[in-house]
Structures are given as C-alpha cells and as structure tokens.
Amino acid sequence: MAAIKVLDLTRVRAGPACVRQFADWGADVIKIESPEYMEVSDGWGGLRDGPDFQNLHRNKRSLAINLKDPEGIAIFYKLVAEADVVVENFRPDVKFRLGIDYETLAEINPRIVYASISGFGQDGPYAKRPGFDHIVQGMGGLMSLNGDASHGPMRAGFAVADVGAGMYCAIAIMTALLERQTSGRGQWVQVSLLQTMVSMLDFQAARWLFLQEIPQQPGNDHPTSIPTGVYPTSDGYITIAAGEQAMFRRLCASLQRMDLMEHPDFCSESLRSENRVALNTILSAITRTRTRAEWIALFEKDSVAAGPINSIDEVFADPQVQHLGIAQPLHHPRLGDVEVVGQPFILNRTPSQMRTVAPDRGAHNHDILSDIGYSPEQITALKEKGVL
Template identity: 50%
Template sequence: MNTNHSSSALSHLRIIDLTRVRAGPTCCRIFADFGADVIRVEATAGADPNSTVLGSRLAADSQNLHRNKRSITLNLKSPRGLKALMDLVKTADIVVENFRPDVKERLGFSYDELAKVNPRIILASISGFGQTGPYAKRAGFDQIAQGMGGLMSVTGELDGGPMRAGIAVADSSAGNYAAIGILVALAERERSGQGQWVQTSLLQAMIAMTDFQAASYLVEGRVPRSAGNDHPYSTPMGVLATSDGHINIGVGGEGQWAGFCRAIERPDLQSHPHFSVQELRFKHRTELMGELAAVFRLRTSEQWIEILTVENVPAGSINDMEQVFKDPQVEHLAIAAPLQHTELGPIRLVATPLTLSRTSPSVRSQAPAMGEHTNAILREIGIAETEISSMRKAQEI
C-alpha cells in the first residue's frame, strides 16, 4: 500500500530533467516518487512554443507528471545558461532528455560533453525513433509509434481497421524502459565508477510492448490481426454482456474450462465435440460465444463474477474511471494518492504502482510553478546573487 510518507530510497540521487510532454516526465517521476532530487529544467518564459502541449500547469496531467520535482528556468542557447546547466551536471547523477537527437549536440550537452564535466553521469535519451537511423530526426508522438510499432494493427474489431489504444502506451512504456535502463546503469556504475548513455525510443518500446504478437511474426512468420475483445489464441476469453452490463472472462486451460462449465451450469459444453479442448474451442469460437451470450444475459455482472470466482475462473467488471477509483480493491491499494495543493486544494494523483517493504514511493509535493526554484538551485551550485540578478535581467533564467 502506498502512503504519504516521504520516501528516502533514492534521496542520494540528483536527476536533471530536460524532458517535455510525457515519456521523459514519466521516467523522471519514478525517481521523484522515490525521493530523488529531480530538477526540471524549463525554457525561459515564451521560449518554448510547445510548452502548453499538456494544457495548463494546474491541469491534472501536468500535476500528475511533475509532482515531487523542483523547477528551474534556463536559456540553454545562451553561454551562461549552458554553463549553469553544466555546473548542475557536475552535481548530478543522471540527465534525462527527449529532444530530437541532434538538439543536444547543437546546444552543447551531448553525452560526450556531459561526461567531460562528470565522468559518472548517466544520460538517458528518449526519442521517437532512435538516436540514429533513417527516421532519427523525425518528430515522434505516441499515436505515431502505436501505428508504426504494430499495436494499431492488432487493436480494434475483427477486420474493422486500425484502432489506437485509449492510453498513451508508447509514451508511458518508453518512460518506464528508460527508468529501467538508468537503474541498470546505476548498478553497473557501482563497479566501474563510470556513467554511460542509455537510449530508448517510442518505436522500440511500442514493439517490445506488443510482445507475443511480435514474437509470433519473428518466430513463426505469422502476421497477427485484430480480434476485437476476443483473445487471439484462447477461448473463451473476452467480453460478455450480462443483464445489466458487461464483464470480462478468461478461461486459460482445460482445468479452468471444466470449472467454467460447472459455474455456468452447462456441463454439456465441457464434452461437446466442438468445445472439449482449446484447439476446438478456438476453431468454433463464434458458435461457442453465441452459446455463452444467451447464458450470461440471465444474471447481473456482479452475480456472474461471484459465481465464477468460486470456481477460480478469472472474471472482472469493465469500469469507467469513476468506478475504478470506487472499487474496494483499488481503494485498498491506495493508488489514488492524496495531496494538498496550494491553489487547487485537496487533490488526488496516480501513485507509482509499486510497494516496497521499507521504502515505498510517495507523493509529497505538488508540481512546481515555472522556475519556482531557480534562485535556490543556482545558489546551491555556487552562482553569486549578483550573477543571478544579471542573468535574470538578460532573460537567461
């Protein structure tokens, strides 16, 4: 269970967050929730035309992505702004960025340049399509990666055309993979004393997330297609209408099939010549789902879930977000983390979905105002007050 205590698991780490939109901030949020000092470096006011892509800074998305962080504004195109960044890098463990691959070289903070000032630094780069290759300089967004990575070809109704997933799965998974890469680099640094460059992309992450569908092609040469709410291999596994809504069911093997037939009081289906084994059930899926449709309309969703649970057959409700967060198991898991916001009042954010026995993650502070900690952070790295004032007048911070 997540609690509101202040996690100290990664309080010894400083992360420079140069990221925007979703994939990079997702990566950095993981470290922030475990207590790392995450410094969000933002462009000075008006310098980034895409700064509002997530909407208002007070909007739910921004608050959720940037909690537990500090904010500094720097003009990285100015010599003093770049120097301030490099001075920060000297004190840091990790830099995370998701610019197009050529931007960091052009502005002067490539991995080689960072390593010159801090050989232990770990740079994590998240791009649309990779740091090199024919698409390296293309702009990449989540839905583009969903399409190019194969997800949209296996999502949607049977023969109904491509369909995007309802969540930013490429962005989120790329951020999570980047965090895994950083943790591996940190563990290796304990032995070597050296940092390294961690790279991932939305396209790579999306392909990896397709998992068994990608493996079907690579190993067997089979090109999978969309199957609606039915599982591509197992039957019955999918959505069934009840007397008051819909539920998901999942029957994964012959033992569960036997329990399922007992639960729905249709023992005849277990030995039916079209349904007795998985291979036959899959071949005659349309016929089987027709039989089940008539049965499941006789009871409510809650009744069916209770009946199937007795026989250890996986079944679950299909919830909207309000229903999700009113579910007793979700409430028990405390994944809606409470926070007192200075402007919004009491709010709840989505907690990091991990529990550790001693150092679980926590949501401690609201997303910072733009540049809220600029002066304090610059003082921490030894920049004098007169220099800070001069930089502010010159719009370098």
C-alpha cells in the same frame, strides 16, 4: 534515492514518465525549463494546472534557464558536475546544437548517466522524424492487432508507447547506475518509442519471429485462448478468462452447462479457438440472464477468472483499488486538495511518497542556484539579463 540528482530536460509524456520514477522515491529531480519570456511551452500550452501535467511532474523542483545563452549553459554545466542522471527527449540533433550531448557532459562528469528518449532512435533512416505515440502505435504493429477487424486498425485508448518508453528508460537508467558501482563510469542510455512498441508486442511479435504468423485483430477475444473475452450481462459487461482446460471446466460447472465441456466443437483448447464465434454466442446468451454483480460473486465462489468491465470512476471506487492506494492525495496551493496516480509497485521499507505538486516554472531558481554557489546579487543579475 535521496542521494541521486536528476536533471530533467524532458517534455510532453515519455520523458516525464521516466523521471517520475525517480522523483517519487526521493531523488532530487530538477526540471530544467525555458524562462517565461521565451514562450516555450512544455507541450501543454496553458494546462500547467491540469491533471496531466500535475500527475507527471509532482515531486520535482523547477529551474528556468535559457540554454541558448552562454551563461545559461554555464549554469547547466555546473549542475551536471554534481548530477548523477540527465534525461532528455529532444529530437536527436538538438542536444548537439545546444552543447548538452553525452560526450560533452561526460567530459565534465564521467559518472553521468545520460538518457535519451526519441521517436525512432538516435540514428538510422527515421531518426529525424517527429515521433508521437499515435504514429508509433501504427508503425509498431499495435494498431494492426487492436480492435475488431470490421472497424479497421484501432489505437489503444492511452499513450502506451509513450508511457512504455518512459518505463523502459527508467529501468535502463537504473541498470546503468548499478553498473556504475563497478566501473565508476556513466554511459549513454538510448530508448525509442518504436523499439518500445515492438518490444511490448511480446508474444504477438514472437509469433512472427518464430512461426512467421501474422496476428490478426481478435477484437475482445484472446488471440488463441478461448473463451477469453467480453460478455454481456443484464446491466453491463464482464470479462472471462477460461481458455485453459481446468478453468473452462470450472466455468462450465459454474454455468451449469457441463455439456459444453464435452461438446465436440469445444472439448479442447484448439477446437474452442477454431469455433470461438459459436461458443461465444452460447456464453453470451447465458451471461445476459444475470447482473454483473451476480456473475462476479458466483465466479469468485467457483474460482473462475472473471471481472467487471469498469468505467474509470468505477475503477477508483473499487474496494481493491482503494485498498492498494493507487490514488494519492496532494495539496495544491491554487487547486486545493487533489489526487494523482500513485506508483504501481510497493517497497515495504522505502515506499514512494507524494511530497509536492508540480512546481511553477522557475519556482526554485534561487534555491538551486544558491546550492551551486551563486549569490543573491548574481541571481538578480542573471534574471535581469534574461538568463533566468
């Protein structure tokens, strides 16, 4: 992706998660920020050296310009003329006020792929609402499905709508770039957190669309495939996925409880789903008799789908996680040696690379402006006038 230039106007999480996909594969990503004196944060306050910011903004260059200043906009337009992609996640009206909307930029560069991420879409009755992951998890149905009914609606423990929107937006940009190879023209890509959340419901959403079934909160159980859930051991918890007949048979054999396979309440997938409480009570009494490690070793030998419930430190200590190399090292000039979360997919010829830590604000002003024809004297003058 070294030939791709991305102008990153995004803030907080969804947009940066999108742009990170390009930065990690070598695209020239220029993070457009406001100058320090404007006191406009990236949504992180003073946490620029914190793990979240560093994880989201590695492999980028930073240009700090005032987009409310005509000379700042002129700089941005020069960058657009040479860019392939612009990504923004302002509220829908902001881009038009600044003069950086798709139609304006397409006049400068008809090949530009312009991506907008919003809470609820670029138009419609909710377009002007502020969109946050927590709000969209509720509005998009996830909180009605997550957790146990006795505790009420439950949010997911990470920013699923934000990260999902970032991933969908990256896919949409790549699709537009592929289409551009045929048409020679860019286009406006639009992604919202609400669309993302509904789409990610997947089979749960399809149950309503096809059957008008309203899914309920299943707790740790799978909505339909039982036993698939969390079971206690003598020193922690494991998860088992054995709803399908052949897998349930292997589970019963491994537990030395083949009687469960023939039990009139558990002998079919539909009966196990209907009688899940009774079955889970029996299984939990059995799994409590051994340790996590003992059960996992036994189930692996017997080809039963199961795994431990790991805390985050256990996740990164897991030998398979270490083998996959998801924790990637970087050296930070102030923080020393650190690790960030790497990419979840592998390309055998062109792997992702962790090249640089997240840049300081405006760290690459001189280099970027020099690349588009500004002299050292002009850059100094722009700094003195507050454009940079």
